[in-house]
Amino acid sequence: MNMLMHFPKCFAAFRWVMLLCGGLALAPSLAMGQALPPQLYSEMDGIHFLDDGSSVTIWGYGWVTDGFITLPGPLLTYNEGQSVDLNFVNPSPESHTIHLHGLDVDQANDGVPATSFLVPTGGDAVYSFVADQAGTFLYHCHVTTTLHLTMGMYGMILVKRPDQTLFEGGPAYTEDAPFLFSDLEVATNLDPVGSFPFHDIRPDVFMINGKQGSQLEAEDERVWSAPGDTVALRLGSMAYSRVRCHFPPELHAVCHMSDGRALPESFAVDSLDIFPGERFTILVAPEEGFEGAVSCDYWNMIDPGIEDTQHIHFGALPSSVQALGDFGAACGYPNPASRWYHPAGAASGASNGFEGEVVVTDAQGRECFRGVLQNGRLDVSAWPNGAYVARCGDRQPTRFVVAH
Numbered sequence: 001m002n003m004l005m006h007f008p009k010c011f012a013a014f015r016w017v018m019l020l021c022g023g024l025a026l027a028p029s030l031a032m033g034q035a036l037p038p039q040l041y042s043e044m045d046g047i048h049f050l051d052d053g054s055s056v057t058i059w060g061y062g063w064v065t066d067g068f069i070t071l072p073g074p075l076l077t078y079n080e081g082q083s084v085d086l087n088f089v090n091p092s093p094e095s096h097t098i099h100l101h102g103l104d105v106d107q108a109n110d111g112v113p114a115t116s117f118l119v120p121t122g123g124d125a126v127y128s129f130v131a132d133q134a135g136t137f138l139y140h141c142h143v144t145t146t147l148h149l150t151m152g153m154y155g156m157i158l159v160k161r162p163d164q165t166l167f168e169g170g171p172a173y174t175e176d177a178p179f180l181f182s183d184l185e186v187a188t189n190l191d192p193v194g195s196f197p198f199h200d201i202r203p204d205v206f207m208i209n210g211k212q213g214s215q216l217e218a219e220d221e222r223v224w225s226a227p228g229d230t231v232a233l234r235l236g237s238m239a240y241s242r243v244r245c246h247f248p249p250e251l252h253a254v255c256h257m258s259d260g261r262a263l264p265e266s267f268a269v270d271s272l273d274i275f276p277g278e279r280f281t282i283l284v285a286p287e288e289g290f291e292g293a294v295s296c297d298y299w300n301m302i303d304p305g306i307e308d309t310q311h312i313h314f315g316a317l318p319s320s321v322q323a324l325g326d327f328g329a330a331c332g333y334p335n336p337a338s339r340w341y342h343p344a345g346a347a348s349g350a351s352n353g354f355e356g357e358v359v360v361t362d363a364q365g366r367e368c369f370r371g372v373l374q375n376g377r378l379d380v381s382a383w384p385n386g387a388y389v390a391r392c393g394d395r396q397p398t399r400f401v402v403a404h
């Protein structure tokens with residue numbers, strides 16, 4: 001399928017136009033009226049707001065259906081064993097790739113330019129692989145990697161099991177909470193071309209899911225749990241710093257997986273170092289009413305010392321929400337447009353493909369919405385703050401929190 005990448009650029013441009021025109025000529029298996037497969041795109045003109053209100057330029061990925069890029073890029077969620085065609089189009093002024101960090105894909109689909117292929121300006125590609133291992137993975141651009149990565153071209157991948165266990169024979173849990181650590185140097189993001197040499201990056205902004213400080217205290221950034229919940233913290237790092245996480249004893253944190261594989265033996269954890277590119281899956285069972293935080297220290301890897309500390313905040317849900325049934329919770333990753341609710345298991349509704357009737361009830365069990373979602377998402381901008389439960393057909397119900 002990567003033969004397409006060797007076609008002349010004008011053909012790639014033609015394909016891009018055809019996609020904009022509906023894509024039917026390129027996807028004969030799609031019936032008229034069906035949604036196009038979800039497609040990532042890249043841009044180099046994004047704006048990212050820091051906690052102090054200032055902004056930096058970012059390069060990054062976004063869903064074509066959303067029309068904006070985010071830092072980090074969209075969360076990609078797949079089911080274990082799923083055959084994935086990750087569609088990517090690059091209208092930006094430079095070449096990019098998607099490297100699937102930690103997934104066992106073949107060389108041609110690995111996104112390392114020298115061994116697979118580049119996606120040039122105006123080009124598009126399909127990265128095909130089988131998501132055969134449940135776990136936490138990452139993706140990033142592999143072109144002039146230090147620069148493209150620090151500019152924002154990265155995101156997280158979750159491969160989940162339908163039975164809501166971490167891995168075959170592994171523990172069950174109620175919800176996923178993905179947290180991606182990263183950092184950036186403001187001077188580099190403001191002047192990427194002038195930042196040569198590109199490997200000399202000294203981060204001065206430290207983030208979790210692209211947020212920092214008070215941004216992380218927002219209600220829709222917290223991990224919400226009801227009594228009895230077990231939350232899977234999906235921790236991954238794209239930072240140049242070493243990140244040391246400290247888990248309060250009230251969380252009863254246990255580490256089960258490292259780098260997309262089950263550990264031979266799980267272990268209780270009170271602090272954990274995460275180096276660049278690493279991933280860990282930690283199950284936490286917050287004590288009833290717990291409203292604390294996991295603190296995360298960013299250590300300078302050149303001149304050892306803590307440069308910054310960020311927090312993953314926890315909130316306690318009312319027991320009336322728990323009484324609505326056994327369900328997982330959606331959480332914001334990242335949540336640049338909190339007016340939208342996307343159904344379970346996908347940061348973009350488009351990638352979830354659910355086209356049936358969705359029913360949403362509030363914490364008192366009152367029906368708030370019934371119908372088919374437009375573009376796979378629901379506008380909740382006028383909804384009162386609170387906890388809600390969404391049911392998508394016979395899928396496991398999903399809990400989400402609206403917080404404006």
Ligand SMILES: [Cu+2]
Binds near residue numbers: 095097142148153
């Ligand atoms: Cu790139």
